[in-house]
Amino acid sequence: MNSDKNLHNFDPKDKKILVIGLGRSGIAASQVLCRLGAKVWVQDNKTVEQIDGQLLSFFKNSGVGMYLGTEPSIEETYDIIVVSPGVDPNLEWISKFRESGCEVIGELELAYRMSNAHFVAITGTNGKTTTTTLTGEIFRKAGMKTHVVGNIGTAVITESTEASEDDWMITEASSFQLETTVDFKPHVAALLNLTPDHLNRHKTMEAYGKAKAKAFQNQTKDDFAVVNADDETCVKLAKEYAGHLVLFSRRHTEGVNCFVEDEWIKILDLSGKVVEIMPVDEVKLVGAHNLENVLAAITIAYFSGIDINDIRSAVEAFKGVEHRMEPVGVIDGVHYYNDSKGTNTDATITALRALSGNIILIAGGDSKGQDFSSLAEEFDGKVKALVLLGRDREHIAKAVRAKGFDKIYEEKTMKDCVFKAASLACDGDNVLLSPACASWDMYDNFEQRGDDFKSWVDAMQK
Numbered sequence: 001m002n003s004d005k006n007l008h009n010f011d012p013k014d015k016k017i018l019v020i021g022l023g024r025s026g027i028a029a030s031q032v033l034c035r036l037g038a039k040v041w042v043q044d045n046k047t048v049e050q051i052d053g054q055l056l057s058f059f060k061n062s063g064v065g066m067y068l069g070t071e072p073s074i075e076e077t078y079d080i081i082v083v084s085p086g087v088d089p090n091l092e093w094i095s096k097f098r099e100s101g102c103e104v105i106g107e108l109e110l111a112y113r114m115s116n117a118h119f120v121a122i123t124g125t126n127g128k129t130t131t132t133t134l135t136g137e138i139f140r141k142a143g144m145k146t147h148v149v150g151n152i153g154t155a156v157i158t159e160s161t162e163a164s165e166d167d168w169m170i171t172e173a174s175s176f177q178l179e180t181t182v183d184f185k186p187h188v189a190a191l192l193n194l195t196p197d198h199l200n201r202h203k204t205m206e207a208y209g210k211a212k213a214k215a216f217q218n219q220t221k222d223d224f225a226v227v228n229a230d231d232e233t234c235v236k237l238a239k240e241y242a243g244h245l246v247l248f249s250r251r252h253t254e255g256v257n258c259f260v261e262d263e264w265i266k267i268l269d270l271s272g273k274v275v276e277i278m279p280v281d282e283v284k285l286v287g288a289h290n291l292e293n294v295l296a297a298i299t300i301a302y303f304s305g306i307d308i309n310d311i312r313s314a315v316e317a318f319k320g321v322e323h324r325m326e327p328v329g330v331i332d333g334v335h336y337y338n339d340s341k342g343t344n345t346d347a348t349i350t351a352l353r354a355l356s357g358n359i360i361l362i363a364g365g366d367s368k369g370q371d372f373s374s375l376a377e378e379f380d381g382k383v384k385a386l387v388l389l390g391r392d393r394e395h396i397a398k399a400v401r402a403k404g405f406d407k408i409y410e411e412k413t414m415k416d417c418v419f420k421a422a423s424l425a426c427d428g429d430n431v432l433l434s435p436a437c438a439s440w441d442m443y444d445n446f447e448q449r450g451d452d453f454k455s456w457v458d459a460m461q462k
Contacts, residue, residue: 010113013037018072020094021084022046025107025177027055028155029082034062036114036161041065043072078102082110085151085176106180108156108173113183115160117147117167120300121215123178124192124228126350127293128152130285130321131192132172134297134314141314142306144168151177168304175211185218188300189243190226191234192292195346209237219243224303226296229256246303248295250288258299265295267302277302278312285318286325286337287354323450325354328457333427336457340450342434344368345375351434352378358429359383360421362453364390365437372399375436379405385424387417391441414449418456431457 015038019030022044033040042059044051047069059066074096081097081104083089089104098104112119122132129152136148147159150171160169171186178184194209216225216238225243227234230251238245248258257268260280267275283294294315301311320326328336337355342348343365352359361383376399379386385407388396397408409424411417421431439449 010110011036012114014039015079016077017041018043018076018078018081019084020044020081021087022051022055023084023086024153025155025157026082026084028158029084029107029110030064031058032114032157032161033082034058034064039063041067041072041076041078043067043070045069074100080105080110082107083180085174089180103182104180105182106177108150108171108177109181109184111155111157111160112181112185114157115163115169116165117160117163117169118165119169119171119184119186120304121150121171121173121178121184121186121189122192122296122300123173123175123190123212123215124234125195126347127192127289127296128172128174130290130324131190131293131296131300132170133321134294134318135300136170137318138297138301138306138311138314139168139170139304142301142310144306146170148172150174173215175208178214179211181214181217183218184214185223186215188224188226188304189215189219190296190300191215191228191231191238192296193228193231194233194237209233213237213240216241216243224300226299226303228292228296230292246299248292248299250292250295258295258302260291260295265298267298267308269302275302275308277308278315282312282316284316285320286327287350289350289354290320290325323447325351326450328454329461331422331457331460334422334425334429334431336431337433338450338453339432339434340439340446340453342436343438343446345370345372345436348375348434348436349378351432352382355382355430355432358426360385360387360424360429360431362387362389362417362421362431362433363396363435363437364388364393365435365439365449366390366441367392367395367437370395370436372396372436373402376400376403376405379403383407384429385409385421387411387421387424389414389417389442390435390437392437396436414452415456418453418460422460 017038018041020043071093139146145167148170149156151174152172223243225238226246227238229247229249247256249256253259253261263280265277323340326338328338339351387409389411433453439446443449
């Protein structure tokens, strides 16, 4: 295994560093930099009154300079500026600092420079969280010191600076995190798929793809680029870089390294030998999209040197990520699934395609101005009834009626939706919460919405 990084020599002590954006990664970066002796400034569009009191106290006690609700003058000088993922690094005032010779990087790049650990980076439009979580489970099963970090929830810098050279940082990397990397070189980088997303920031699909492909930019032939062979754009992007290209495919067996044949998941290793990993029916996750996520995780793990027995047992035990096609229970032969993370039409269409048998779909919420006609077109032969709740339920009802579907029920609460769906379902049917909408009209977040759904399914089982 390769470990030729030589980059872990960035010492922030006494460096003058500006952290822009006080989201999760910005807060983590500023706290770690303070602990390691940097001279820290922070900037956020929020005013002092809008910042958490405890955080404000920490900044004051640590001597942190603050630009809250304002921007620093270009006359100021910094050794490095660290931009949070939620902040566009091409904002005019940030660009001026860059033009004056100040290096602008992101928290992922900073975390990498200050760590001796091995990195795995997992990116793509969909499936990142499931693949990252499963990859982490496989590494842990193999006894590796494993940190599951990044876009998944824990800022990379929170754990990377404490990690040893034997540790593995299994990192979910978004396009926003990758676009501000410079030296970042994961031993294994995976690109799962590319579909239109974040175009309000990246402007074009080409720019979005380039940001994702930065995961490969510093790799050498001793590193691995794991790519979905069924997505031609991903393959084309990865081929431009030096990493050893390793392909996985759900649809093909020729010319790929991880594939499905005779209902078995198999690996073609570097010596040209075919290795059987596990039968497909041992995979607990539902849907073709999740099989792709499993193939990606298996490929990452195998080419990182993990034993096939550890891979198999970890995959077999993995039941998925909460709120993403999460099986909740079976009552009177009816299967209940929580896909509260399905906050747009594409996600709900994927969920509908993942299930066999009739579906009673619970949907609705904050529509974010979406067009629901493509969702309505998926109903034919799949959706037995539609149960709607939330502020914009009428938008969905209108789109669905326009396609000739009229088995629509509108309810006021999640409890009403669950009990209505149960009354409509027969043995062998599926009740699916996949709202195709954000949750903000009724809940703080999609997790709270999913938990509400699960609590009422649980209540029916008691």
